[in-house]
Amino acid sequence: MTLDAMKCFCALVETGSFRLAAERVFRSQPAVSQQMRSLEQEVGHTLVDRRTGRPTTQGDVLYKRARDILRAMDALQRELADRDSGPAGELRLGTSDTTAMYLLPPYVRRFAERLPQARLAVTNRSSDAIATQVVRGELDLGIVTLPQNHAELASEPLFRQRLLLVVPRGHRLAKQKHTSLDELRDTPVLMLDSRTRTGALLGEFFRNTGFTPTVFLDSGSFEVIKRYIAEGTGVSFLPETVLGAQDRGLVAVAMDGLPEIAIGVIWRRDAYLGRAARAFLELLREKE
Numbered sequence: 001m002t003l004d005a006m007k008c009f010c011a012l013v014e015t016g017s018f019r020l021a022a023e024r025v026f027r028s029q030p031a032v033s034q035q036m037r038s039l040e041q042e043v044g045h046t047l048v049d050r051r052t053g054r055p056t057t058q059g060d061v062l063y064k065r066a067r068d069i070l071r072a073m074d075a076l077q078r079e080l081a082d083r084d085s086g087p088a089g090e091l092r093l094g095t096s097d098t099t100a101m102y103l104l105p106p107y108v109r110r111f112a113e114r115l116p117q118a119r120l121a122v123t124n125r126s127s128d129a130i131a132t133q134v135v136r137g138e139l140d141l142g143i144v145t146l147p148q149n150h151a152e153l154a155s156e157p158l159f160r161q162r163l164l165l166v167v168p169r170g171h172r173l174a175k176q177k178h179t180s181l182d183e184l185r186d187t188p189v190l191m192l193d194s195r196t197r198t199g200a201l202l203g204e205f206f207r208n209t210g211f212t213p214t215v216f217l218d219s220g221s222f223e224v225i226k227r228y229i230a231e232g233t234g235v236s237f238l239p240e241t242v243l244g245a246q247d248r249g250l251v252a253v254a255m256d257g258l259p260e261i262a263i264g265v266i267w268r269r270d271a272y273l274g275r276a277a278r279a280f281l282e283l284l285r286e287k288e
Helices: 003-015 018-025 029-043 057-082 097-102 105-114 127-136 197-209 222-230 275-286
Strands: 090-095 119-124 141-145 153-168 188-192 214-219 236-239 250-255 260-268
Touching: 003 018, 003 029, 003 057, 018 029, 090 127, 090 275, 097 119, 097 222, 105 119, 105 275, 127 141, 127 153, 127 260, 141 197, 141 275, 153 222, 153 275, 188 197, 188 222, 188 236, 197 260, 214 222, 222 236, 222 250, 260 275
Parallel strands: 090 119, 090 141, 188 214
Antiparallel strands: 141 260, 153 236, 153 250, 153 260
16 A cells, blocks of 8 residues: 555545546546555455545545555655755745735745745635645645634634724715714625635624625625725725725724634644744744
8 A cells, every 4th residue: 555545545535536636646537546446456445436426434444544644754754854954945834815915924024034945835715725724734834714623723823803894985984983883774785705704704793783784795805895895886894904005995984893803823733843834933923
């Protein structure tokens, strides 16, 4: 049973597709199929139901063991490489577009100054997708919206972001320093996609307060929402950190009771964190 076969098998279980598994392990689809046939012949069991793409009972047992073996091998390789006297290696970091744009730049600059020979590979996804990749060992660190309820993940809170009502500069509420949900009855609201952590948090807030927004548009992007607010399409609720000097067409208005967003760093508990990951984690802890 080779490591290559276990990688193909785990990729197939996690993606449910021979095509996607092949893309993940950088093999052709026929090569993955051949690895699976050889592995099933070796263990004497069918490991994946070809109709559903789900592991069989025996496949589920093998998947859990193979996943642990692959993680251990990855940690060993990283630890051995980390003991070299050469460059600090690569940091695989995952976060959202918003965090990458508005919160991380000063930390990335200081990381480059501290470890100029290290390589930083940034993946931009939703918080839940980043957490999944950290669990799988595809990323070293993730900066995500907390909480992340994975037993395999360690986490530390880093920042808290207030949510504010944001309106176009010419809006009737733009001159008010403070407002309430009652002022938004029948006002078009541009909502952040409920599949995002912040969107889900806002949805829960509205349900708890008994307020039903008049939703005109749903989007997963703060930048898209800001653009449409500036065009006078509606109002929205955004983290204060996404508002900058360039957003002259927008006005933030305070509102009592709006939830705060907790941003934190996550990593897999059993993973080996190399020099680059440890250095970046230390920078995050230092704040500024």
